[in-house]
Amino acid sequence: MPHVMHQNTSLRAERSNPGTLAPVALDCFVAALLAMTATLVLSPAAQAERIFVSNEKDNTITVLDAQSLAITKTIKVGARPRAILTSVDGKSLYVCASDADRLEIIDLATLAVTGTLPSGPDPERFATTPDGKTLYVANENDNKVSAVDVASGKIVAEVPVGIEPEGMGMSPDGKTVVDTTETTSMAHFIDTATNKLVANVLVDSRPRVATWTPDGTQVWVSAEVGGSVSVIDAASHKIVQKIHFSVPGLTSGQAQAVDVKITKDGKTAFVALGPANRVAVIDAKSYEVKQYILVGQRVWNMAFSLDEKRLYTANGVSNDITVIDVGDLKAVKSVPVGRSPWGIAVAQ
Amino acid sequence: MARWIAMSLFGCLCWLGPLSGAGEADAQTPATSNVDITYLGLAVTRTLPLSYLDQPPGDEGIDGARLGLADNQATGQFLGQSFKLDEAVAPDAAGVIDAFRQRAQAGTKLFVTDLPASLLLQVADLPEAKGVTILDATARDDSLRAESCRRNVLHTQPSRAMLADALMQYMMIRKWSRIALVVGGDPEDKLYADAIRASARKFRIKIVDDIPWTFDPGARRTDTGHYAVEAEVARITQPLGDYDLLVVADEGDNFGDDLAYRTTLPRPIAGTQGMVPSAWARPFEQWGATQLQSRFLKQAKRWMTDDDYGAWLAVRAIGEAATRSASTDSDAIAKFMRGKDFDLAGFKGTKLTFREWDGQLRQPVLLADDRSLISVSPQPGFLHEFSELDTLGVDRPETKCHM
Numbered sequence: 001m002p003h004v005m006h007q008n009t010s011l012r013a014e015r016s017n018p019g020t021l022a023p024v025a026l027d028c029f030v031a032a033l034l035a036m037t038a039t040l041v042l043s044p045a046a047q048a049e050r051i052f053v054s055n056e057k058d059n060t061i062t063v064l065d066a067q068s069l070a071i072t073k074t075i076k077v078g079a080r081p082r083a084i085l086t087s088v089d090g091k092s093l094y095v096c097a098s099d100a101d102r103l104e105i106i107d108l109a110t111l112a113v114t115g116t117l118p119s120g121p122d123p124e125r126f127a128t129t130p131d132g133k134t135l136y137v138a139n140e141n142d143n144k145v146s147a148v149d150v151a152s153g154k155i156v157a158e159v160p161v162g163i164e165p166e167g168m169g170m171s172p173d174g175k176t177v178v179d180t181t182e183t184t185s186m187a188h189f190i191d192t193a194t195n196k197l198v199a200n201v202l203v204d205s206r207p208r209v210a211t212w213t214p215d216g217t218q219v220w221v222s223a224e225v226g227g228s229v230s231v232i233d234a235a236s237h238k239i240v241q242k243i244h245f246s247v248p249g250l251t252s253g254q255a256q257a258v259d260v261k262i263t264k265d266g267k268t269a270f271v272a273l274g275p276a277n278r279v280a281v282i283d284a285k286s287y288e289v290k291q292y293i294l295v296g297q298r299v300w301n302m303a304f305s306l307d308e309k310r311l312y313t314a315n316g317v318s319n320d321i322t323v324i325d326v327g328d329l330k331a332v333k334s335v336p337v338g339r340s341p342w343g344i345a346v347a348q
Numbered sequence: 349m350a351r352w353i354a355m356s357l358f359g360c361l362c363w364l365g366p367l368s369g370a371g372e373a374d375a376q377t378p379a380t381s382n383v384d385i386t387y388l389g390l391a392v393t394r395t396l397p398l399s400y401l402d403q404p405p406g407d408e409g410i411d412g413a414r415l416g417l418a419d420n421q422a423t424g425q426f427l428g429q430s431f432k433l434d435e436a437v438a439p440d441a442a443g444v445i446d447a448f449r450q451r452a453q454a455g456t457k458l459f460v461t462d463l464p465a466s467l468l469l470q471v472a473d474l475p476e477a478k479g480v481t482i483l484d485a486t487a488r489d490d491s492l493r494a495e496s497c498r499r500n501v502l503h504t505q506p507s508r509a510m511l512a513d514a515l516m517q518y519m520m521i522r523k524w525s526r527i528a529l530v531v532g533g534d535p536e537d538k539l540y541a542d543a544i545r546a547s548a549r550k551f552r553i554k555i556v557d558d559i560p561w562t563f564d565p566g567a568r569r570t571d572t573g574h575y576a577v578e579a580e581v582a583r584i585t586q587p588l589g590d591y592d593l594l595v596v597a598d599e600g601d602n603f604g605d606d607l608a609y610r611t612t613l614p615r616p617i618a619g620t621q622g623m624v625p626s627a628w629a630r631p632f633e634q635w636g637a638t639q640l641q642s643r644f645l646k647q648a649k650r651w652m653t654d655d656d657y658g659a660w661l662a663v664r665a666i667g668e669a670a671t672r673s674a675s676t677d678s679d680a681i682a683k684f685m686r687g688k689d690f691d692l693a694g695f696k697g698t699k700l701t702f703r704e705w706d707g708q709l710r711q712p713v714l715l716a717d718d719r720s721l722i723s724v725s726p727q728p729g730f731l732h733e734f735s736e737l738d739t740l741g742v743d744r745p746e747t748k749c750h751m
């Protein structure tokens with residue numbers, strides 16, 4: 001049982017795991033201690049690095065200074081912002097405004113919404129081609145993946161997939177994009193040259209996220225209800241490994257895999273476990289789960305700092321983000337943001 | 349809980365081929381083979397519900413099965429699996445039994461049913477029912493999960509015991525400890541009340557009074573009819589001691605909505621009206637439920653009910669088992685559904701699986717009124733050795749089902 005615990009997680013942890021809990025007063029003390037020492041403990045972030053968090057219920061993006069972790073701005077955006085993504089040139093932040101049925105573009109210099117892009121109905125997650133010219137958008141309500149040409153602002157292709165498209169992962173070479181469909185439980189491999197399906201791989205129930213290894217040889221697909229990560233060989237489209245989670249003190253149903261992040265060296269993977277309030281740390285070569293880091297409630301999406309020394313998690317129920325020190329594999333601080341934080345991104 | 353129907357669909361054969369678009373697509377699609385499912389229903393003559401606001405839907409249950417079929421096809425198109433739904437709804441018991449016999453003799457082994465308990469048992473006990481799997485989508489009877497359980501029947505609707513436990517757990521969380529129980533005159537109302545009583549005992553909730561509803565308001569919609577209703581509710585609630593929640597058992601929607609705001613002590617209403625424990629509810633949108641709600645609305649042009657959800661679950665359970673077992677063989681599907689590798693995503697944030705001791709689908713139970721989701725049981729803190737979902741309903745050590 002990880003021992004780092006802050007106030008926001010204590011209630012949930014207490015209910016789900018009464019046997020192994022430290023007293024609440026101690027939690028508060030630890031939280032206070034963490035808050036006091038956070039600035040000392042945190043490895044220094046690069047100058048002017050910023051964290052962006054989409055707040056699904058507030059219709060806002062919270063901007064934090066990565067150094068001080070202070071909120072510097074709250075940007076109003078379209079209804080139900082979910083996935084957010086920095087553009088390849090680093091000048092813009094794209095936002096899936098799901099209930100507004102469009103993408104919004106935030107200028108990272110002025111932090112103003114400067115334009116919109118069409119997305120197809122109910123955009124949930126998206127991915128950019130490495131040249132930054134095309135965005136592939138999962139239309140959750142419409143069983144389609146839309147390809148959006150950024151320059152012309154037009155949808156240039158629609159690829160029919162299974163039911164409730166969600167996860168979108170672009171291969172490092174930009175040749176293949178993988179979409180997951182929640183009710184169909186598949187990872188659909190789409191050729192970005194032809195916009196046709198090349199393979200459909202059955203994974204566990206309610207797949208959420210598709211993340212490529214940096215070398216482009218594997219796609220890791222999380223399954224929320226299945227509670228697993230399927231590691232798919234990108235060339236053969238075969239599942240080479242299924243990773244399961246067993247968090248001490250929790251029933252198996254509580255470990256629900258959502259976001260997956262893999263370090264640039266391809267050695268370590270982090271998997272957000274939703275209502276288990278933990279992030280799993282996995283040796284990406286041996287597939288062994290090394291440990292579970294306790295974070296905020298319903299941890300959903302994650303982002304590395306640009307130097308990869310920290311991992312930030314968006315915690316949907318406790319309305320905060322947690323900072324994980326990637327070197328120590330410890331949660332060092334949690335910071336309140338808006339209501340129902342969903343997506344998270346880092347940019348200069 | 350209302351049981352209306354005025355439909356006479358009989359033997360309509362519907363077959364959705366692979367969805368257009370992706371089906372003929374690109375990735376190598378394997379050769380297609382079929383899974384045959386029969387939806388077997390009894391068309392019940394329904395009394396009108398108390399409120400005119402919610403008119404009885406015509407195809408309740410079937411519409412859920414149809415959506416389940418479309419969802420199955422969407423996955424099946426990528427795997428070379430296709431599903432056929434044969435809709436057989438008969439006006440009487442003899443018609444239902446005939447329809448079942450015909451299909452079973454023709455080789456169908458997977459049935460989704462919308463039948464009352466007694467008729468369900470008649471069907472399940474037919475010689476032709478040997479080796480078939482019946483997914484009961486609508487019956488909530490505890491007896492079907494106990495002394496009258498059958499080896500060839502699975503249940504996707506929460507039992508009355510599960511519904512009652514969901515309500516009592518919520519009372520415990522709120523620290524409400526006393527209920528007054530008002531019970532309608534229909535046999536189903538008595539079963540619902542029995543479940544409430546058993547659950548109250550289990551959770552040590554005190555029933556301060558247990559009273560029958562006997563008032564027949566006659567022509568209710570005459571001018572000034574509301575005086576009579578108000579007077580009756582005052583008459584029966586005035587003698588009650590103090591209580592926290594008035595629980596009503598009125599599955600036919602005959603009077604339950606007439607209780608709120610008219611009681612002598614101002615107390616909330618729960619049970620079959622007011623705050624209702626149920627498998628599905630209109631205001632429910634968590635865990636991706638919005639997606640299912642909107643797909644259903646688009647297809648059926650109305651809101652999904654419990655019975656629609658039960659039928660959707662049943663057809664999806666078959667589809668999921670076909671997908672996971674990579675088989676369209678009915679026996680293999682039925683075996684897989686009951687196995688330990690089976691789980692179903694039912695938009696409730698957790699895996700749904702069948703209890704091996706009585707064939708009941710484990711699932712969270714919603715607590716909702718007409719306009720808002722209030723809570724979802726099991727409540728936090730009700731722990732269980734194997735699955736917290738087994739804190740709802742009859743657990744293995746207590747089961748009276750010995751198949």
